Amino acid sequence: MTPIESERQQPETSRLFKDDTRFALGRIAVFQYLSVGVFLLLITGFWVLQVRDHEANSELAERNRIKTVPLHAPRGKILDRDGRVIVDNHQAFEVRLTRENLKPEHIEPIAAGLHLDPDDLRARLKRFKSRPNYIPITIKQELTPGELSFVESHRDAQTFPELDLVQTQARLYPRNGLAAHVIGYVGEVSEQELNSSDFAKYSQGDIVGKFGLERQYNDILTGVDGQRRVVVDSVGRERQVLENLDPTPGNNLQLTLDLDLQAVAELAMDGKRGAVVALDPRTGEVLAMVSRPAFDPNAFATRIRASDWKELTTDPYTPLMNRAIQAQFAPGSTFKPLVTMAALETGTIDPSFSVHCGGGATFYGHFFRCDEKHGGLNLHGAIVHSCDTYFYTVGNKVGIDKLAEYAEMVGYGKKTGIDLPGEAEGLMPSSKWKLRTQREKWYAGETISVAIGQGAVLQTPIQLASIIGGLAIGGSWYKPHLVKSAARPDPVRRAEFRSDDLTTVISGMYGVVNEGGTGGSAAVPGLDICGKTGTAQRVSLTLAKSGKVGAELAKENGWFVGFAPRDNPEIVVAALWENVGHGYAAAPIVRDVIKAYFDKKIRMTESKPPSLALMKTSPLAVAH
Amino acid sequence: MARYRSFRDLDWPLLIITLIICALGVLQIYSATHDTKWHSAWWQQIVWIVVGLGLMWIVTSIDYHTLLGQVPILYCISIGTLLLTFAIGDVVFHSKRWIAVPGTRVQIQPSEFAKIVIILLVARYLSELKSDEISLRDLLKLGGLVGIPTVLVMSQPDFGTGATYMPILAGGILLAGLRWRYLAVVAMVCALALPAGWYLLKDYQKARLVTFVDPSQDPRGRGYQVIQSKIAVGHGGIWGRGVTQGTQTQLRFLPVPHTDFIFSTFAEEHGFVGVVVVLGLYFLLLMQVVQNAQAAPDRAGMYICMGVATLLLFHLLVNVGMDVGYMPVTGIPLPLMSYGGSSTFSIFMMLGLVINVRLRRFVT
Numbered sequence: 001m002t003p004i005e006s007e008r009q010q011p012e013t014s015r016l017f018k019d020d021t022r023f024a025l026g027r028i029a030v031f032q033y034l035s036v037g038v039f040l041l042l043i044t045g046f047w048v049l050q051v052r053d054h055e056a057n058s059e060l061a062e063r064n065r066i067k068t069v070p071l072h073a074p075r076g077k078i079l080d081r082d083g084r085v086i087v088d089n090h091q092a093f094e095v096r097l098t099r100e101n102l103k104p105e106h107i108e109p110i111a112a113g114l115h116l117d118p119d120d121l122r123a124r125l126k127r128f129k130s131r132p133n134y135i136p137i138t139i140k141q142e143l144t145p146g147e148l149s150f151v152e153s154h155r156d157a158q159t160f161p162e163l164d165l166v167q168t169q170a171r172l173y174p175r176n177g178l179a180a181h182v183i184g185y186v187g188e189v190s191e192q193e194l195n196s197s198d199f200a201k202y203s204q205g206d207i208v209g210k211f212g213l214e215r216q217y218n219d220i221l222t223g224v225d226g227q228r229r230v231v232v233d234s235v236g237r238e239r240q241v242l243e244n245l246d247p248t249p250g251n252n253l254q255l256t257l258d259l260d261l262q263a264v265a266e267l268a269m270d271g272k273r274g275a276v277v278a279l280d281p282r283t284g285e286v287l288a289m290v291s292r293p294a295f296d297p298n299a300f301a302t303r304i305r306a307s308d309w310k311e312l313t314t315d316p317y318t319p320l321m322n323r324a325i326q327a328q329f330a331p332g333s334t335f336k337p338l339v340t341m342a343a344l345e346t347g348t349i350d351p352s353f354s355v356h357c358g359g360g361a362t363f364y365g366h367f368f369r370c371d372e373k374h375g376g377l378n379l380h381g382a383i384v385h386s387c388d389t390y391f392y393t394v395g396n397k398v399g400i401d402k403l404a405e406y407a408e409m410v411g412y413g414k415k416t417g418i419d420l421p422g423e424a425e426g427l428m429p430s431s432k433w434k435l436r437t438q439r440e441k442w443y444a445g446e447t448i449s450v451a452i453g454q455g456a457v458l459q460t461p462i463q464l465a466s467i468i469g470g471l472a473i474g475g476s477w478y479k480p481h482l483v484k485s486a487a488r489p490d491p492v493r494r495a496e497f498r499s500d501d502l503t504t505v506i507s508g509m510y511g512v513v514n515e516g517g518t519g520g521s522a523a524v525p526g527l528d529i530c531g532k533t534g535t536a537q538r539v540s541l542t543l544a545k546s547g548k549v550g551a552e553l554a555k556e557n558g559w560f561v562g563f564a565p566r567d568n569p570e571i572v573v574a575a576l577w578e579n580v581g582h583g584y585a586a587a588p589i590v591r592d593v594i595k596a597y598f599d600k601k602i603r604m605t606e607s608k609p610p611s612l613a614l615m616k617t618s619p620l621a622v623a624h
Numbered sequence: 625m626a627r628y629r630s631f632r633d634l635d636w637p638l639l640i641i642t643l644i645i646c647a648l649g650v651l652q653i654y655s656a657t658h659d660t661k662w663h664s665a666w667w668q669q670i671v672w673i674v675v676g677l678g679l680m681w682i683v684t685s686i687d688y689h690t691l692l693g694q695v696p697i698l699y700c701i702s703i704g705t706l707l708l709t710f711a712i713g714d715v716v717f718h719s720k721r722w723i724a725v726p727g728t729r730v731q732i733q734p735s736e737f738a739k740i741v742i743i744l745l746v747a748r749y750l751s752e753l754k755s756d757e758i759s760l761r762d763l764l765k766l767g768g769l770v771g772i773p774t775v776l777v778m779s780q781p782d783f784g785t786g787a788t789y790m791p792i793l794a795g796g797i798l799l800a801g802l803r804w805r806y807l808a809v810v811a812m813v814c815a816l817a818l819p820a821g822w823y824l825l826k827d828y829q830k831a832r833l834v835t836f837v838d839p840s841q842d843p844r845g846r847g848y849q850v851i852q853s854k855i856a857v858g859h860g861g862i863w864g865r866g867v868t869q870g871t872q873t874q875l876r877f878l879p880v881p882h883t884d885f886i887f888s889t890f891a892e893e894h895g896f897v898g899v900v901v902v903l904g905l906y907f908l909l910l911m912q913v914v915q916n917a918q919a920a921p922d923r924a925g926m927y928i929c930m931g932v933a934t935l936l937l938f939h940l941l942v943n944v945g946m947d948v949g950y951m952p953v954t955g956i957p958l959p960l961m962s963y964g965g966s967s968t969f970s971i972f973m974m975l976g977l978v979i980n981v982r983l984r985r986f987v988t
Contacts, residue, residue: 021922021925027801028917031795038941041950048948051862054861057858058859058861061856062854064871086927161848232875232877440714
C-alpha cells in the first residue's frame with residue numbers, strides 16, 4: 001500500500017490521469033488466490049460425493065432407478081362340493097407410500113384424496129417405523145375409481161412422488177353374507193399374530209386369513225407372491241424390465257358345503273337368531289352351516305373402518321360369533337336320547353319301564369315340574385311327548401356319573417374337531433367335574449335337572465348334529481369337516497351299543513315327528529324324518545320371573561335335531577333358534593333343509609337316467 | 625482508432641480453451657437429451673456457438689474505448705429492454721424474462737446482455753475516477769446505477785441473473801480501492817448480520833425466505849433437485865458412467881439436464897476425473913482473462929477484464945456449487961456449457977471484450 005499512500009500525499013493536479021494498472025496488481029493477485037480457493041472448494045465437493053460417498057450415492061441412484069413391484073398372488077378360490085365358486089377374487093388397486101420421499105405436509109392432502117383419516121395414516125406409518133423407509137407401505141386397498149384417478153394424477157415428481165399404485169387381487173365374498181361365518185374373512189396380519197408361530201413366515205402388511213376357513217386353511221389358500229424389478233424414470237414410467245417373477249396362485253379349496261342346501265338353510269334362518277348345521281353322518285361332511293346374525297365379509301376384505309369394527313364387536317347379538325360351533329347352551333330335551341341310551345345300556349330300565357306323569361314329581365324334597373300331565377307313559381311315549389317326569393325318574397336311577405360316562409362316549413363336553421378355529425367344548429358335568437371345579441360334592445338332586453338337559457350341561461349346535469347323527473348310523477362318529485378329502489374318512493369314535501337299544505331310541509325319535517309328538521311340524525310325507533325337540537332355559541326360572549333380564553332374552557331357546565331316512569340316514573340337521581320359547585319352533589328349519597336335500601337328490605337321479613339309458617345303447621359305451 | 629496487427633495477437637489460448645469447453649458442453653447436451661423432446665438441442669447449441677463467435681468478432685473489432693463512449697446509450701437501451709420485458713415479456717415458469725423478436729421465433733433474454741453493459745458501465749465509471757480511492761458519493765452513485773437493472777431483473781422475477789450483477793460491482797469497487805473504513809464497516813455488517821440472521825431462522829423459514837426471494841422456482845421441487853443432483857454426481861464415481869450411460873441423467877431424475885444442471889450430468893457420466901479436467905479448463909480460462917487484465921493498457925481495460933473474470937468466477941461458484949449442494953438452486957447457467965442462446969451470446973461477447981482489450985495493449 002505504500003506507493004498508493006505516497007501518491008495520496010501529492011497534490012491532485014500532479015496526478016492528472018496517471019492511467020496505468022499497476023496500482024491494482026496486488027488486488028488482482030488477491031482475486032487469483034480467491035479463484036484458487038473457489039476451485040479447491042468445488043473440487044472438494046466433488047471429491048466428497050464422487051470418491052468418498054460414491055457407494056452410498058450409487059445405492060441411492062439404483063434405488064431411484066430400480067423399482068420392485070410386488071406381484072400379489074391371488075388367494076385360492078373357495079368352491080362348494082359341486083365345484084361352484086363361493087369366494088372369488090377381483091382385480092383391484094392399492095396405493096403404497098414411500099416414506100423416504102414423504103414430506104410431513106403432504107399427509108393431509110394425501111389422506112383427503114384417499115378418504116383416509118390423517119391421524120390414522122400417521123399412526124399407520126408409525127407402526128412401520130422399524131422397516132427401512134425406502135420400502136413402500138400400503139396405505140389403502142381397493143381404491144375406488146375416484147381415488148385411483150387421484151393417485152394417477154398426483155404421483156408425479158412435482159406433487160406426491162411418494163405415492164405408487166400396485167395391482168392386487170382382492171377377495172370377493174358372497175354379497176348377502178352367505179356362509180360368512182364358515183368362510184371367514186382376510187385382513188392385514190396383526191402384531192399379535194406375527195409373534196405367534198402360525199404366522200411366522202409372514203411380515204407386516206401381509207394379508208392373511210383372520211377367521212373361519214380363511215384362517216384355518218390360510219397356508220393352502222395363500223399363494224407365493226412374485227415380483228417385477230423394473231427400471232423407471234423420474235415420472236415412474238417403466239423403461240426396462242430386469243426381472244419378472246410370476247406369482248403362484250394359492251390352492252383352491254373345495255368344501256363339503258352344498259350351496260343349494262346352504263341357501264335353503266340361510267333362508268330358513270332369515271330374521272332369526274341362532275344356527276343350523278347339516279352333516280352327512282356317514283362321513284362327517286358339513287353340508288350346510290349357518291349362523292345368524294351374520295356380517296358382510298366384504299367389509300373386511302379391505303381394511304375395515306374402526307367404526308364398523310367397533311359396531312360389529314360391541315353388537316349385543318355378537319354377529320361375529322359363529323353360533324354353529326361357538327354358541328353353548330343347555331340342550332334341553334335334545335339330551336333325552338342320550339339319557340335313554342345310558343339307561344338302556346346300563347340296564348337300568350327296559351323299554352317297557354313306565355312312569356305316571358302328574359305334571360311333575362318330587363325328588364330329594366324338591367318339586368320338579370313337567371310341561372303337561374302326561375299320565376302313564378312307557379319309554380317310547382316319554383320320548384315322543386318329551387315327558388320330563390319320566391326322564392327325571394330315569395336319570396335319577398342312572399346317576400350322574402353313568403350319565404356322564406355315556407355322554408362322553410357320544411361326544412358331549414368335547415370339541416367335535418371340525419376344521420374351523422375357535423370351536424367351543426360344551427360341558428358335561430359329573431361328580432368329579434364338580435369336585436374339581438367347585439370343590440364340592442355332587443348333590444343327587446342336581447342329576448334331576450341334568451336328566452332333562454338343564455343344569456350345567458352345555459352343547460353347541462355342531463355337537464348336537466354330530467352326536468345324534470352318530471347314534472342314528474349305529475354308534476360311530478366321524479369328525480365333522482368342511483374341506484373335502486379324497487379318501488373316505490375313518491370314524492373317530494365307535495360305541496358298542498346294542499342295536500335293540502339304538503332302535504328303541506330311533507323309533508322314539510321317529511314318533512316325535514310322525515306320531516303326534518312334539519316335532520310334528522318337521523314331518524314331510526314320504527320322508528321318514530326322525531327328530532327331537534329341545535326347549536332350554538337360558539336363565540334360571542326364578543331369575544326369569546324376577547324380571548331382571550329382558551323379556552326377550554329370558555325366553556327359552558328352541559332346539560331341534562332331525563335326521564333322515566330312518567334307516568341308513570344320510571343327513572342330520574341341528575337347529576338352534578335363540579329365545580323363541582319352544583323347541584318345536586325350530587323343527588320347520590330342520591324340515592326345510594332335509595327336504596331340500598332329498599329334493600335335490602331326486603332331481604339329480606331323475607336327470608341322470610336318460611343319459612344312462614343312452615349310454616347303455618351306445619356301442620362305444622358298451623365297448624368301454 | 626488503431627486496428628490489431630495480426631491474428632497472432634489474438635488470445636489463442638483463451639479461444640482454444642473456450643472452444644474445448646464448448647465442445648464438451650455440446651457433447652453433454654447431446655448425451656443428456658438424445659432421447660428427450662430436446663434431442664436437437666446439441667445442434668442448436670452449435671448454431672448458438674457459431675453465432676456467438678460472430679458476435680465476439682464484432683465486439684472485438686470495435687475499440688473498447690469507443691464502446692465505453694457509448695455506455696450512456698447502451699445503458700438506456702438495457703433499461704428500456706428490461707422495462708419492455710415487463711410489458712411484452714413471455715411468461716415462463718411464472719417469470720417474465722424473455723421478449724420475442726418480432727417476425728421470428730427467436731426469443732431474447734435482455735438480462736443476459738445487460739451484464740455486458742454493466743461491465744462496461746462499471747469500467748467506465750471507475751476508470752474516470754481521478755483518485756485511487758472511491759468516495760462514498762461515487763460508491764452510492766455507481767451502486768445506484770447498477771442497482772436499477774438489478775432490481776428490474778430480480779422483480780421479473782429472476783433472482784439468479786440479477787444476482788450476477790452484484791459481483792461485477794463489488795469486484796470493481798474493491799479493485800478501485802475502497803477506503804478501509806468503508807470496507808471494514810460493510811464487511812463487518814455482512815459478517816455479523818448474515819450468519820446471525822440465518823441461524824435465527826428455522827428451516828422452513830429459510831425455505832420460505834428463499835422462496836420469497838425467488839418464487840419462480842417450484843418450491844416443492846427445490847429440495848428434490850438438489851438431492852437428485854448430489855446423487856447423480858456421487859453416482860459418477862471416479863471414472864463416471866460413460867456418455868449416455870448416467871442413469872440419473874437418462875431417466876430424467878435430474879431436472880433441466882441440459883441447462884442449469886448440465887454439470888451434474890457431466891459429473892455423472894465422466895466422473896471425478898472429468899470434473900477435475902473441466903474445472904481445470906475453466907480455471908485456465910479464468911487465469912487467462914486475469915492475465916489480460918494485468919496486461920491491459922489502461923484502467924478501463926483492466927476493469928473490463930476483471931469484470932468478466934469476476935462474473936465468470938461467480939457463475940462457476942453458484943452453478944457448480946449448486947450441483948454439489950453448496951449453493952441454493954438459483955437457476956443461473958454454466959457459462960459455455962449450458963444450452964441457451966442468450967447466455968452463450970453474452971459470454972462470447974464478454975470474452976470478445978477481453979480479447980478486444982488484449983489487442984489494444986500496445987496502443988499508446
